[in-house]
Amino acid sequence: MRNTDAFTWAMESDPRLRSTVVTVILLEQAPDWTEVRSRFDRMSRMLPMLRQRVVQSPPPAPPRWEPAPDFDLDFHMRRVTAPTPGTVDTVLEMARVAEMADFDRARPLWEVTLIDGLPNGAAAVLCRFHHALTDGVGGIQIGMILFDLEPHPNADPPRPEPPPPPTTDSWLGAYRDALRYNVGLASAAASMAAKSAPKWLQRGIRNPLEALAATTATAASVYRTVRPVNSTGSPLITRRSLVRRLGVHEVSLRGLREAAHRCDCALNDAFVAGVAGGLRRYHEAHGIVIGDLHLTMPINLRTDGEEMGGNRITLMRFDVPAGLPDPAKRIREIHSRTSDVRHERSIPYTQTIAGVLNLMPRWYIGSILRHVDFVASDVPGIPVTVYLGGARVSAQYAFGPTIGAAVNVTLLTYTDTCHLGLNVDTGAIPDYDLFHTCMVEGFDEVLALAD
DSSP states (O other): OOHHHHHHHHGGGSGGGOOEEEEEEEESSOOOHHHHHHHHHHHHHHSGGGGEEEEOOSTTSOOEEEEOTTOOHHHHEEEEEOOTTOSHHHHHHHHHHHHHSOOOTTSOSEEEEEEEOOGGGOEEEEEEEETTTBOHHHHHHHHHHHOBSSSSOSSOOOOOOOOOOOOOOOHHHHHHHHHHHHHHHHHHHHHHHHHHHHHHHHHHHHOHHHHHHHHHHHHHHHHHHHOOOOSOSOSSSOOOOSOEEEEEEEEEHHHHHHHHHHTTOOHHHHHHHHHHHHHHHHHHHTTOOOOOEEEEEEEEOOOTTOOSSBOOEEEEEEEEOTTOOOHHHHHHHHHHHHHHHHTOTTGGGHHHHHHHHHTSOHHHHHHHHTTOOEEEEEEEEEOSOOEETTEEEEEEEEEOOOTTSSEEEEEEEETTEEEEEEEEETTTOOOHHHHHHHHHHHHHHHHGGGO
């Protein structure tokens, strides 16, 4: 595992920090089950981690992926008929239960359920996977293997050969792999030091004050990345539990983008401003005035040409001005703070930082995450209409893990719509209906800027 993947795995010693991701794909009709199964079979052949399980390595090496013995595709794929009343709310209730459940860790970390029997012959696909398998952008790349651009393509894509079966190895193999990892880590560190030392030495000789300032700035950036947060920004949404409630909302992609452009900002800034505005209204409904709230935002580090799967993100925590009532000012201030975070000096050292955190006590990991107020994740999705098993995809929602926060709001675009998935910790937010109303109003005030 990469250190960032191992981090999402290790922090689950606290079940409130569980890193389960759920997506709900709504279809206009029931798809061809044989075709859907064939697509997932092909996908599991192209992405080895879908046929692998996680195995602990001798410390300090991170856990490793190894082929799962007796891989059974039909264990990971199920087909059910929606119980009464068979609405989208029924699907969300099934997704809620799936989001709260842990995985069978002796098997690959994913499940897919086709739910038919929805009104007007519609259906849904419920996907559940561990965040160690992939991040949001990687999930969209994988989705392009799953979907078609037309209902009935002329030819099925070729299926690769399945990965080779696992080999029986002695317990010495694990130590050999760990030793190889540690030697490689030490070699990489030595190589990096050999390359950077002359530059640092030269810079230090030419301008020692500048070199000292750069070193101090980098150290301060790393500290901001890993420092504990001792209290929530909100005095209201402070409790954490194991119970989740899922909800959805849709906004116009064009409208949200236009609102951002009116403020000379990006779509993500308007999105975060909408979430922050909803949280402000929720607090006001309880008679509480707030200022800044703590936000965890995944920053995408994935570059063109990188393989699918795994996490190419870093989790950055910073404060946003949720208490600003003016949506335009809120968008601009969020843009300013987000820009600062995206240029943090610690970002190139993400894997190293994650590796150090993996060696820290679990309580420390919890202290970093449990007092964050909310998570906001913006995932650019598929811009054109796609099909699954001959059925047109009408909507797609992603529900990211709360990882210690009171709520995670994930934006996933599809064609011309922003689909918002709300994953709410009901220990922090027990009155979900009020919260949902406030969230809708928060986005409405942002969208009003585009009118």
